[in-house]
Amino acid sequence: MEATALLFMVALSASQGQALQLEVPHLEGLDSVTIEWSERDVPFVRDDDRWFTVIGVDLDTSAGEYPVEVTMTYADGRVVTQPESVEVLGKSFPTTELTVAPGFVQLSPENQERAARESRETGAVYATLTPTAYWTEPFIVPIPGAQGGRNFGHRRIFNGEPRAPHSGADLSASTGTEILASNAGRVVLAKDFFFNGNAVFIDHGLGLYTTYLHLSQILVDVGDFVERGQVVGLAGATGRVTGPHLHWGARILDARVDPFSLLP
Ligand SMILES: [Zn+2]
Numbered sequence: 001m002e003a004t005a006l007l008f009m010v011a012l013s014a015s016q017g018q019a020l021q022l023e024v025p026h027l028e029g030l031d032s033v034t035i036e037w038s039e040r041d042v043p044f045v046r047d048d049d050r051w052f053t054v055i056g057v058d059l060d061t062s063a064g065e066y067p068v069e070v071t072m073t074y075a076d077g078r079v080v081t082q083p084e085s086v087e088v089l090g091k092s093f094p095t096t097e098l099t100v101a102p103g104f105v106q107l108s109p110e111n112q113e114r115a116a117r118e119s120r121e122t123g124a125v126y127a128t129l130t131p132t133a134y135w136t137e138p139f140i141v142p143i144p145g146a147q148g149g150r151n152f153g154h155r156r157i158f159n160g161e162p163r164a165p166h167s168g169a170d171l172s173a174s175t176g177t178e179i180l181a182s183n184a185g186r187v188v189l190a191k192d193f194f195f196n197g198n199a200v201f202i203d204h205g206l207g208l209y210t211t212y213l214h215l216s217q218i219l220v221d222v223g224d225f226v227e228r229g230q231v232v233g234l235a236g237a238t239g240r241v242t243g244p245h246l247h248w249g250a251r252i253l254d255a256r257v258d259p260f261s262l263l264p
Contacts, residue, residue, distance in 0.1 A: 010126040012068075017059035017153045019208075019252060020086065022080075023052045031072045036069045041254060042207060045133040047075040052133070054208055054262075055086075056252025057228040059153045059165060064089035076247055093153035093165065104195070105159045109138040115194045122201070125188050126251045135183040139262040141145045142180045142212060142248050143235070146171040149248070150259035158240075167256040168211065168249030173235035175216050181226040182210045182248070182259065190218050196240025196247070202226060206252075208261060213247035214239050 012018040024033055026049045033044035039053045042049035070082045107115060141149070149169035156163050173179075181202055188209070189201035197216040216236025226232060237244040250259035 005218060012084055013089065014119050014261075015091045016057060016061055016063065017091065017256060017258050018057050019054055019250065019257045020057065021054045023050050024070075024072075029071075030072055030165060031075045032073045034071050035084075035107075038255065039070075040108060040129065040207070042129070043251075045206065046137065048091045053206055054252060055170075055255040056087050056208075056250075056255030057086070058255035059093070059167070059257070060254075061088050063088050063183055063224065067183050072092045075207050087264055091153070093155055093159065095155040095223040096151065096166070097157045098159075098242055099159050099243060100158055100240050102195065105161055105163075111121060111194055122189070122193075123254075125201060125203075126209060126254055127205070128256075130203055130205045133205040134185045134225070135181065135204050135228065137260075138264040139182045139261070140180065140228060141171070141208075141209075141260075142182055143171050143173055143177060143246060144180070146246070152260070160194045165256075167251075168213070168247045171246045173244060173246045175234070175236050177235040177246070178231045178245070179203045179212050179215065179233045179235055179246055181228060181232050182262070183228045185210070185226060187220045187222055187224045187226060187232070190220055190222050193239060195240045197241065198233065198236065199239075202230045202232070208262075210262075211247070211249035211251070213249065214245065216244075226237065 019166040033051045034041045044053040053097050066086045072080045149171045155167045171204045185202040185204040188203045196213040200212045215233035221231045
């Protein structure tokens, strides 16, 4: 089998903070496909005559050319390794100044400890690669037709103090608006966090997670399998917010990506 038989159906190029969906056609006898990205072996999943996966370019990844290796293993034991490269394109992110309750900027020792503990907890979730894809259909916006959502990656200054860039898309929503799962998956976190407020984290498989923050109510439990479009909670203004809205986030392993880049 020629290594050149591998044909990507999308260009291997992405902006900072973008998800990159990859596909290769199925070939006779092909048993598994993986891509090495961010020092992880990310599996492809077969769907009839194609194999697909998704990788993420973190919003702070430097622009440039990144070598990647795609490995195809055949049922007869042949292993074909194909070098490829991902071109990361630079993007400029505006700066936003926000005013929130002072306790969310100057943290008490208790809240500092809590925020650190919660950050370790979410970090452990994001580092987990479930080697299957729970989704088969395209991703959807959790509030159909919502306004806003164009502030992913914005550099942020809270009460005059620089903080981490915005790692999601804020959708306009009044308290009580139904929040839909962007796609099928398994609920891995569903509870109150210091910064996130009431939050739901969904594992879609292959290292891809979507998050729904600042909810007034959580309507799912950890371990639940949810369908695309299932109501997972109601919008609210819990955690570090300036008012009610939905923070919709997406991570692919450790990469912070714009959830809108998951849409077809
Ligand atoms: Zn947000």
